Amino acid sequence: MRRSAVPIVVAVLGAALVALLVYGVVARHDDTTLDSAVKKGQLPTAPGYAVSLPTLDGSGRQSLASYKGKVVVLNFWASWCPPCEHEAPVLERAQKQLAASGGTVFGVTYKDDASSSRDFVRQHKLSYPSVRDDRLDLAPKYGTTALPETFVLDKRGRIVALSRGEVNERFLANAIDRAQKS
Amino acid sequence: MRAAVLAVLLMLSLAPGALAAQPKASFNDVEDEVMCDTCNVPLNVADSARADQERAVIRKLIAQGLTKQQIKDRLVATYGPNILATPQDSGFSLAVWWVPVAVVLALLALIAVLLPRWRRARAPAGAREEPGGAELSDSDARRLEQDLARYDV
Numbered sequence: 001m002r003r004s005a006v007p008i009v010v011a012v013l014g015a016a017l018v019a020l021l022v023y024g025v026v027a028r029h030d031d032t033t034l035d036s037a038v039k040k041g042q043l044p045t046a047p048g049y050a051v052s053l054p055t056l057d058g059s060g061r062q063s064l065a066s067y068k069g070k071v072v073v074l075n076f077w078a079s080w081c082p083p084c085e086h087e088a089p090v091l092e093r094a095q096k097q098l099a100a101s102g103g104t105v106f107g108v109t110y111k112d113d114a115s116s117s118r119d120f121v122r123q124h125k126l127s128y129p130s131v132r133d134d135r136l137d138l139a140p141k142y143g144t145t146a147l148p149e150t151f152v153l154d155k156r157g158r159i160v161a162l163s164r165g166e167v168n169e170r171f172l173a174n175a176i177d178r179a180q181k182s
Numbered sequence: 183m184r185a186a187v188l189a190v191l192l193m194l195s196l197a198p199g200a201l202a203a204q205p206k207a208s209f210n211d212v213e214d215e216v217m218c219d220t221c222n223v224p225l226n227v228a229d230s231a232r233a234d235q236e237r238a239v240i241r242k243l244i245a246q247g248l249t250k251q252q253i254k255d256r257l258v259a260t261y262g263p264n265i266l267a268t269p270q271d272s273g274f275s276l277a278v279w280w281v282p283v284a285v286v287l288a289l290l291a292l293i294a295v296l297l298p299r300w301r302r303a304r305a306p307a308g309a310r311e312e313p314g315g316a317e318l319s320d321s322d323a324r325r326l327e328q329d330l331a332r333y334d335v
Binding site: 078 | 219220230231232234235236238239260261262274277281284285288291292295
């Protein structure tokens with residue numbers, strides 16, 4: 001009886017270590033739930049709709065719910081991200097187009113120094129609001145691990161299109177058009 | 183007028199001390215305890231735009247005269263505990279501490295169980311050996327005697 005206990009203990013310990021390793025790997029996998037839902041045309045509800053974050057200009061807090069009933073282009077960005085610089089003028093043009101119909105681009109900074117973010121906004125003359133997600137309360141809900149990423153929400157807070165990467169005029173125009181019609 | 187001149191003189195005398203806060207932390211000492219939060223490696227080995235930004239933030243905080251702990255606290259307050267390179271003492275991160283301890287304890291337990299068995303298994307085998315070696319057969323003994331007789335010492 002005592003002889004058989006040793007291999008069992010070693011096996012249990014080995015299995016526990018392997019399980020720990022598997023958990024560590026699985027827990028870090030990219031969340032693509034939204035991607036597959038949007039691809040299937042399911043219009044998933046935007047997660048973290050009520051998550052309230054501090055505005056970049058320090059004027060208070062805002063959430064996606066602040067724009068309920070409006071088309072929102074949710075954009076995760078950072079000042080250190082070159083593709084974010086490239087797409088900033090495209091988003092600013094989209095903001096001008098959306099503002100006319102009551103919609104907005106809603107910027108969310110991701111792992112960025114606030115003063116650098118504010119410099120970025122000034123430098124690119126961005127007129128749309130941005131909030132700071134320093135503690136990552138919102139970005140992980142969208143599976144955001146790299147920048148930039150953009151999610152286009154219709155008036156009912158459903159995601160009609162998403163882009164994991166730099167957006168262009170054509171993508172935004174099509175997505176906003178679909179969001180306004182849905 | 184006299185008060186204004188005094189005020190200006192006072193400001194000038196205080197200015198150097200106020201502007202140049204004495205550094206209370208070394209950059210290298212802080213850098214290796216902070217993570218590059220986009221590359222998931224310690225900042226001292228990270229090479230990215232975000233890492234450069236974090237380094238600039240740390241230099242700015244050092245220039246403000248903050249201690250190493252104050253800088254780390256400031257970073258944690260802004261970006262959360264994951265910004266630190268040292269593992270947290272809660273949740274799944276605890277595994278970093280208890281897994282090595284558990285492995286060492288398990289190995290010690292294994293040695294404690296196997297060592298006496300191994301020694302017990304060796305002892306009877308050794309006891310079977312006779313101190314004088316194996317006994318020779320009659321023919322071998324005769325041949326040995328003949329061989330020794332040839333060497334006249």
